[in-house]
Amino acid sequence: MTADADPRPSAVATRLTVASAAPDRVTLPVRALAAGREDFPVLGMAAPPGPGRAAVQAFYRAARRLDDIADNRNLPKADRHAAIAAFVDGLEGDGQPQLTATPAADELRRLAAGAAAAFAQAGIDITPLRDLAEASRRDVDGFVPADWAALDGHCRLSAAPVARVLMAVSGDQDPARRQAGDDLAVALQLLNHIRDLGADYRTAGRVWLPGSWLADAGLGAAVLGAPAAPPRLLAAIGRMLEAVDELLDRARPLLATPVRRLRIQAALTLGIARRHRRRFTGADPLARRIRPRRRDWAGALADAGLAALRVPVPESQTAGSSFGMAIRLMPSDGRPAMQALYAVSRLVDDIADGHAPAARRRQLLETIDADLLALGADHAPTGPDAALLNDAVHHHHLPVDALRQIVAGCLSDCSDHPGGAPAWADLLRYADRVAGAVGEAALVAFGVPRAAGRAYARHLGRALQLTNILRDIDEDAIHGRIYLPAEALMAAGADPRAAPVVIAEGPARLPAARALGRAARDAFAAADAALPDDPHLRRRLRPAMAMADAYRGLLAVLEARRFAALPPDLRRQLKRRAVRAALRHAVLARIGG
Numbered sequence: 001m002t003a004d005a006d007p008r009p010s011a012v013a014t015r016l017t018v019a020s021a022a023p024d025r026v027t028l029p030v031r032a033l034a035a036g037r038e039d040f041p042v043l044g045m046a047a048p049p050g051p052g053r054a055a056v057q058a059f060y061r062a063a064r065r066l067d068d069i070a071d072n073r074n075l076p077k078a079d080r081h082a083a084i085a086a087f088v089d090g091l092e093g094d095g096q097p098q099l100t101a102t103p104a105a106d107e108l109r110r111l112a113a114g115a116a117a118a119f120a121q122a123g124i125d126i127t128p129l130r131d132l133a134e135a136s137r138r139d140v141d142g143f144v145p146a147d148w149a150a151l152d153g154h155c156r157l158s159a160a161p162v163a164r165v166l167m168a169v170s171g172d173q174d175p176a177r178r179q180a181g182d183d184l185a186v187a188l189q190l191l192n193h194i195r196d197l198g199a200d201y202r203t204a205g206r207v208w209l210p211g212s213w214l215a216d217a218g219l220g221a222a223v224l225g226a227p228a229a230p231p232r233l234l235a236a237i238g239r240m241l242e243a244v245d246e247l248l249d250r251a252r253p254l255l256a257t258p259v260r261r262l263r264i265q266a267a268l269t270l271g272i273a274r275r276h277r278r279r280f281t282g283a284d285p286l287a288r289r290i291r292p293r294r295r296d297w298a299g300a301l302a303d304a305g306l307a308a309l310r311v312p313v314p315e316s317q318t319a320g321s322s323f324g325m326a327i328r329l330m331p332s333d334g335r336p337a338m339q340a341l342y343a344v345s346r347l348v349d350d351i352a353d354g355h356a357p358a359a360r361r362r363q364l365l366e367t368i369d370a371d372l373l374a375l376g377a378d379h380a381p382t383g384p385d386a387a388l389l390n391d392a393v394h395h396h397h398l399p400v401d402a403l404r405q406i407v408a409g410c411l412s413d414c415s416d417h418p419g420g421a422p423a424w425a426d427l428l429r430y431a432d433r434v435a436g437a438v439g440e441a442a443l444v445a446f447g448v449p450r451a452a453g454r455a456y457a458r459h460l461g462r463a464l465q466l467t468n469i470l471r472d473i474d475e476d477a478i479h480g481r482i483y484l485p486a487e488a489l490m491a492a493g494a495d496p497r498a499a500p501v502v503i504a505e506g507p508a509r510l511p512a513a514r515a516l517g518r519a520a521r522d523a524f525a526a527a528d529a530a531l532p533d534d535p536h537l538r539r540r541l542r543p544a545m546a547m548a549d550a551y552r553g554l555l556a557v558l559e560a561r562r563f564a565a566l567p568p569d570l571r572r573q574l575k576r577r578a579v580r581a582a583l584r585h586a587v588l589a590r591i592g593g
Contacts, residue, residue, distance in 0.1 A: 048261065051122040052169030058118035059165050062087075062111040063132055069104050070136035073204065079104060080140045087112045088133050091126050124168045128161030142205070144221075147212040148243070148355040156182060159189035170262040177253050184251035184270060187244045191276055194240055198286040201225050213239055216480040218501045229286040231565070232501060235478035237285065243355055244277055255307060267307030271300030282568035334540075337396040337445035344392050344403060345438055347385060352410035361414040369407045376400035399450070402441040409433030413481070421486040421496035421503065428462065428519075430483075431469075436461030439544070446540045448532070453541065455530035460548055463523035467551045470513055470520065470558050474565045477504035488512035513563035520555055524548065543582075550578035 069075065069083050079102050086105035090112030101109070112129065119126050135158035145151035163181035172178075193200075193208035200206040201224035214221065217232040229237065254266035275296035283290050351364045368389065371381030375393045380386070392398045409430055422430065439457030443450050469476070469483040476483060477500035484503065486496035494508030503509065527548065532538060538545075554574055557566070566574070 048169075051118070052124075055115075055118040055122040055124055056165060056169055058111075058115040059129070059162075062108075062115040062129065063162070065111055066108060066132055066136050069108060070139050071204070072104075075104060077140060081137065083108045084133055084137050084140065087136075088130065091116045091129055091133075093117070122169060124165065128164045131157045131161045144207045145210045147210045149357065151208070151210050152186065152243075152355070155186040155189045159185040161185075166262070166265070170257075170259045172257050172259045172262055174257070177257055180251045180253040181266075183247045184254060184266070184273070187247035187251065188269070188273055190240060190244050190247070191273065191280075194237060194244075194280060194285055195290055196285075197224055197237070198226075199289075209236055209240065213478075216501070217478050218499060224286070226286060229284045231474065232478060233286075234284065235475055237280075238475065239479065241277065241280055242353075246350065246354065248274060248277065263307045264304050268300050268304040271303035272296060275299055334445040334447055337398065338442060340392040340396040341398055341438070341441050341445060343388055344398070345406060347388065348407050348410045352413045358414045362411060365407055365411050365414065369404055369411075372400050372404050372407065376404075397444055398441050399444070402437040405433045405437035406441075409437070420498070421482045421484055421489055424485045424487055427483060427485050431462045431465035432458060435465035435468075442544070446544070448537050448540050452532050452534070452537055456527055456532065456541070457544070459523050459527035459530055460544060463520050463527055464547065464551050466516055466520035466523060467555045467558070470516055470563055471554060471566065473504050473509065473513065473563065477501045484509070484512040484516060488515040510562055514559075517555060517559055517563070524552060524555075546578075546582045546584075549581040549584075550574075553577050553581070 066084070066087055070080055072080065075083075082102060083104040086101060087108040090109035093113055093116060115129055116126050119129070135154060138154060138157075143154060145154060160182040163185040164178070167173075167178050167181045197208060200208065201221070207221045207224060209221075209224070211221075213236045214223075217236045219230075219232055219236070223230065223233050226233075248270065251266075251270055254270065255263060257263050257266065272292055276290075276292045279290050279292065279296070348365060348368060351361050351368075354361060356364075367383040368385060371383045371386055371389050372393070374381050375389060381389055383389075389403075392403065393400055409432075412430055412433075436458040439461035440450065440454055443453045443457055446453070473482075473484070480500055482496075482500035482503050489496045489503065489508050489512045492508035492511040494503060494506055494512070496503075498506075531541070531545075557570070557574065
């Protein structure tokens with residue numbers, strides 16, 4: 001599936017034969033469009049031969065010409081609007097040329113009538129075609145997204161119809177997978193928008209970054225015309241890439257569809273999308289056009305082969321996270337509880353950092369908190385995440401009070417209008433909730449009695465969170481957040497209520513960061529002092545000690561760099577150091593050191 005399809009016969013087509021577990025073999029059509037303008041597979045592999053495939057082909061023909069005419073700035077705006085109106089008329093079955101119509105209007109009317117007839121033959125509703133027409137009308141009027149909700153809504157008009165048509169012709173009517181298809185199509189559209197940010201602005205004045213995100217970064221739309229993206233713009237682009245990551249994660253249910261053709265199509269498209277997304281990490285889309293490479297296609301084709309054989313496409317959700325390090329280091333008997341803690345922490349963190357309106361995020365987190373409160377009183381939870389929470393509390397015995405503190409910490413991040421830099425007391429309370437409480441809950445997984453390990457977990461959690469804050473000053477500022485303590489900023493002559501990007505780029509950043517760095521070092525020292533004397537308990541806490549060593553190294557690097565942002569190559573180097581620390585602690589745990 002794709003949000004950007006091209007049915008033109010000039011596109012180069014190759015065919016890949018994929019062996020299946022069934023006696024027959026399936027020939028998978030793949031468009032190799034390296035010389036064209038598309039980055040994703042576009043043929044409707046999900047559509048079986050017959051009326052469904054004819055409907056997909058008619059849809060692509062109509063959608064491409066509709067998009068081309070809406071984007072044709074050589075046509076007067078009134079003519080483009082008239083052509084879109086003719087397209088809508090054609091959906092009602094009137095495909096005959098009109099005496100007063102332009103050639104573009106007649107063409108779109110004819111294509112729309114043909115698509116509507118093909119849809120009727122296949123038993124498909126024409127709403128996706130209507131949505132495309134509305135998206136094109138908005139584009140002609142110069143659509144500019146004011147916020148994330150506006151951009152997401154526009155993509156669901158311009159891109160999701162592709163997924164809906166393919167889902168309809170495939171015969172998979174599962175609501176969750178239909179939503180996953182919409183999310184995948186939107187993710188693909190966003191990747192195309194990021195790829196073309198500079199070109200679209202320079203040639204057509206189009207802006208694909210939400211205005212509120214540009215405002216958070218202290219930027220105007222004109223920055224998109226620059227030959228290279230300044231750091232603030234790269235951070236704002238990073239927010240859109242985070243949205244893509246979230247959408248691609250939500251698209252994974254497509255891989256579980258029982259419809260083999262759809263499963264292969266989804267694996268291929270999701271595979272190339274993930275690899276294309278990784279190409280943007282550390283890259284500047286204004287300076288060069290970022291596209292998938294041949295080895296990306298090879299990997300995606302391998303994913304499609306696994307899907308044909310019903311082999312799960314591998315993906316580690318904890319890879320690269322602090323939880324991932326802890327899970328790999330700890331004894332096997334504690335891993336299920338740690339994975340349950342990770343699942344709860346990721347759930348609430350994703351909600352808090354998500355792109356839904358703040359009121360909606362607060363509502364979701366309050367529902368989780370109410371469920372945890374019910375579980376603590378031995379009542380049944382009723383929210384949408386009841387099964388996950390019940391498993392964490394009743395099966396893995398994670399402490400309800402610690403889990404509720406994690407939720408409370410994330411609730412403090414859900415504000416439409418953040419109130420500036422926090423006071424020291426509020427900052428430390430926040431760190432203790434979002435990190436210290438995680439450490440305390442993890443004691444269950446480590447097999448360490450709460451009374452013996454609570455102080456160590458709390459101090460270490462605070463140290464890790466304060467170090468994270470120092471690492472992410474610029475990224476948080478672009479998101480409209482600043483966590484440097486207000487008292488330290490005022491002592492350095494800065495207004496703690498100023499815009500986060502102003503504080504992050506101002507002279508008070510360094511002295512305030514140094515004050516926070518000292519607090520982090522004090523927390524590390526307090527954790528060392530609170531480490532249990534019992535050798536058995538120390539061995540059980542080796543995963544936490546490995547994380548402490550890795551973060552101490554990170555803090556030292558930040559201090560040496562005067563708390564400047566870390567470039568990607570240095571971040572990779574620090575990850576390798578963390579792996580070495582983990583291996584050292586794993587050996588010490590085995591030999592009883």
